[in-house]
Structures are given as structure tokens and as C-alpha cells.
Amino acid sequence: MIFDLELNNVGKVYDNGTPAVIDFNLAVAKGEFIAFLGPSGCGKTTTLRMIAGFESISSGNMFIRGERMNDVPPQRRPTSTIFQNYALFPHMTVRRNVGYGLEVKGLAKAEREAKVERILATLDLEDIAERKPDRLSGGQRQRIALARGLVVEPDILLLDEPLGALDANLRKAIQNELKLLQKSLGVTFIFVTHAQSEALALSDRIVVMNQGRVEQVSPPHQLYTRPNTPFVAQFIGRNTVLSGEVAGSDGDDIVVTTGIGTLSGRANGTLANKGIVNLVIPAEAIEVYPAARRDALATAGTSNLVDALIERSEVVGHIAHLTARLQDGRSVSLEAHVDKYRPGDFPAGSNVFLSWKAAEATVIPAH
Numbered sequence: 001m002i003f004d005l006e007l008n009n010v011g012k013v014y015d016n017g018t019p020a021v022i023d024f025n026l027a028v029a030k031g032e033f034i035a036f037l038g039p040s041g042c043g044k045t046t047t048l049r050m051i052a053g054f055e056s057i058s059s060g061n062m063f064i065r066g067e068r069m070n071d072v073p074p075q076r077r078p079t080s081t082i083f084q085n086y087a088l089f090p091h092m093t094v095r096r097n098v099g100y101g102l103e104v105k106g107l108a109k110a111e112r113e114a115k116v117e118r119i120l121a122t123l124d125l126e127d128i129a130e131r132k133p134d135r136l137s138g139g140q141r142q143r144i145a146l147a148r149g150l151v152v153e154p155d156i157l158l159l160d161e162p163l164g165a166l167d168a169n170l171r172k173a174i175q176n177e178l179k180l181l182q183k184s185l186g187v188t189f190i191f192v193t194h195a196q197s198e199a200l201a202l203s204d205r206i207v208v209m210n211q212g213r214v215e216q217v218s219p220p221h222q223l224y225t226r227p228n229t230p231f232v233a234q235f236i237g238r239n240t241v242l243s244g245e246v247a248g249s250d251g252d253d254i255v256v257t258t259g260i261g262t263l264s265g266r267a268n269g270t271l272a273n274k275g276i277v278n279l280v281i282p283a284e285a286i287e288v289y290p291a292a293r294r295d296a297l298a299t300a301g302t303s304n305l306v307d308a309l310i311e312r313s314e315v316v317g318h319i320a321h322l323t324a325r326l327q328d329g330r331s332v333s334l335e336a337h338v339d340k341y342r343p344g345d346f347p348a349g350s351n352v353f354l355s356w357k358a359a360e361a362t363v364i365p366a367h
């Protein structure tokens with residue numbers, strides 16, 4: 001199979017010696033929507049710029065549709081880049097901004113105009129085609145930048161924090177638009193973000209980066225429910241991470257001795273280090289029961305029963321928010337519809353039990 005994009009052990013060391021990207025491996029199929037997600041300074045932008053050709057590759061190889069790209073200059077790569085500030089020309093109309101890339105490529109006027117009209121129509125920009133971008137809204141400018149990137153018909157569109165300049169409401173609306181547009185065009189999109197919700201909402205797969213390295217590449221749901229590493233468990237979703245030691249197994253479940261009891265979860269892949277592990281429990285998997293139900297739950301064979309004390313209990317709209325303190329002192333935040341956690345059932349100061357199904361918790365190596 002020929003991938004749209006392949007990065008094989010790609011690395012970047014800046015002239016000052018900073019290793020910004022280390023052994024980056026990724027294969028992207030045509031039409032995939034990929035997010036690079038991670039904290040500030042983890043190497044997302046550097047990787048995107050190496051794909052675009054704005055930054056040289058220090059080690060490893062990069063291929064687009066099977067062709068090695070390491071030494072190909074940016075303008076000869078089948079990529080377009082959309083920058084966070086959109087980099088539109090303020091003195092040109094929207095139409096000229098959109099057509100500029102085709103002018104540079106030297107396309108004949110008639111062909112150029114046909115392509116520009118088509119993309120203006122696709123992105124609903126015809127009515128503002130004669131305006132200058134500085135007189136337009138953030139959302140409109142974002143669409144112009146998209147049109148400018150797409151009009152050259154790239155194999156891969158690279159987007160650097162494309163929604164970063166927009167306010168929260170507009171961001172949400174444009175997220176949906178972007179996803180629909182990408183699916184209808186079938187163009188491979190790679191975008192950089194440090195907004196977890198955006199990556200989870202938009203992507204087919206997310207590449208989580210940390211300190212220059214790829215921690216995990218997974219579809220959003222899998223990343224959320226089955227983290228591979230302690231970093232991902234802390235960075236994505238709302239997980240409680242307990243350290244412990246493997247005591248054995250019970251069918252598909254791994255039994256772990258922790259500071260607050262003998263608990264269980266499922267292994268994610270093979271556990272290289274069987275000794276010290278982390279048990280990762282997503283907030284969504286945790287059920288809360290009043291202390292009075294302890295015996296009934298134990299009789300029913302409910303596993304993973306953990307004592308806790310409700311520290312905070314409040315209802316906002318239809319959502320009940322609970323904070324429960326475990327015996328080791330750490331707090332767990334939980335939320336659910338008020339039909340599930342009825343106000344009054346779990347007042348602050350009450351003793352409760354937390355429980356989860358072993359299949360919904362994940363056991364990962366501690367390092």
C-alpha cells in the first residue's frame with residue numbers, strides 16, 4: 001500500500017543542539033484526518049514544518065505518496081500549509097488572495113479563474129469575493145485561508161492551530177464545517193493543536209507527542225479509553241492513575257496490588273514490565289454507591305470496591321458534580337446527569353464506595 005505520508009524515524013536537531021523531534025514514525029492513508037496533540041514545546045510545529053519543507057530533516061526519511069521528500073523544496077511538495085494567523089495579503093481582495101498560489105504556479109488565466117470560482121463556491125465565499133480580508137470576521141478569514149490552501153489541490157493540507165484565533169463558539173461551528181469539508185474533498189489533513197477537545201472531535205487518529213517523542217497514535221476513542229503510557233493517561237481525558245504491582249490474573253483481568261487495595265483492570269497489549277504498573281481508571285467508568293450498600297455489593301460479587309469520602313457535591317443545571325477523596329488522599333472528580341447522582345444522595349461528608357468494571361480500566365507499564 002502506498003501511503004499519502006510516511007515518516008520513518010524522522011528527527012530534528014536545531015542548530016543550537018535542541019533535539020526537537022526524536023524518531024518520529026507515522027504512516028497516513030489517503031483522506032485521513034490526523035491531529036498532532038501535545039503540550040507546548042513537544043515538537044508538533046517542528047514536525048509539521050518538516051512535512052511542509054520549511055524546516056530541514058536532521059535524520060530519517062519522509063515520503064509523500066511513495067516519493068522521498070527530504071530534499072524537495074516546499075513549493076515542489078504536494079502540500080499546502082495554513083498558518084494560525086492565516087497570513088492573508090491585506091491589500092488583495094479575497095478572490096486574489098485565493099488565486100495567488102495558482103498565479104505563482106503560472107497557471108493560465110481561464111484555468112485559474114475556474115478553480116478559484118469552484119473553491120469560493122465550495123466554501124461559501126462568493127458574496128465576499130471582492131472584499132479585502134481585514135474587513136472580514138475571524139471565521140470568514142479562516143475560510144479564505146482554507147480556500148487558498150485547497151485551491152492548489154494539494155495531496156496533503158497542513159494546518160497549524162487553524163482555529164486558535166477564533167472565539168469558543170465560532171471554533172465549535174468551524175470544527176464541524178472543517179470535518180465535513182475534509183470528508184467531502186477526501187484530502188488528507190494534518191493539523192497541530194494543543195486543544196484536546198478539538199483533536200478528539202476532528203481526527204481519525206491522534207498523534208500524542210511529549211518531549212519530541214510520539215507517545216501514542218490512536219483513534220480518539222481508543223486514546224481516551226485505552227491509554228498506552230502514563231503520560232497519555234494523565235494528558236487525555238480524566239483518569240485516576242494508581243500505581244501498584246501485578247499480583248496475578250483473573251481470566252482477562254490483571255490483578256494489581258495498590259495502596260488502596262487489590263484492584264483489577266485489562267492489560268493494554270502486552271505488559272513488558274510485569275512488576276510495577278499503573279492502573280488507569282477513566283472517570284466515566286466509575287460508579288458511586290452509598291456506604292450502606294457495601295454488603296449487598298460484596299454479596300453480588302461487585303469487584304473493585306474502593307472506600308471514599310464525598311468532599312464536594314453540587315448540581316449545575318442537569319449535571320451533578322462530585323469530588324470523592326480516596327484513602328490515599330487523592331481526589332477523584334466525577335460528573336453525571338442528576339438522574340444518576342440525585343442531589344441529596346451523596347452530600348459532602350458522606351461515606352461512599354467507588355467501583356468500576358475491570359474491563360473499563362487499563363493496566364499499563366509504569367514507565
Ligand SMILES: Nc1ncnc2c1ncn2[C@@H]1O[C@H](COP(=O)(O)OP(=O)(O)OP(=O)(O)O)[C@@H](O)[C@H]1O
Nearest residue numbers: 014016018020039040041042043044045046047194
Ligand atoms: N528555530 C528554532 N531554533 C531552536 N529551537 C527551536 C526552534 N523552534 C523550536 N525550537 C524548540 O524545539 C522544541 C519544539 O518546538 P515546537 O515549536 O515544535 O513545539 P510545539 O509542540 O509546536 O509547541 P507549541 O504548542 O508551543 O507551538 C522546543 O523546545 C522549542 O523551543
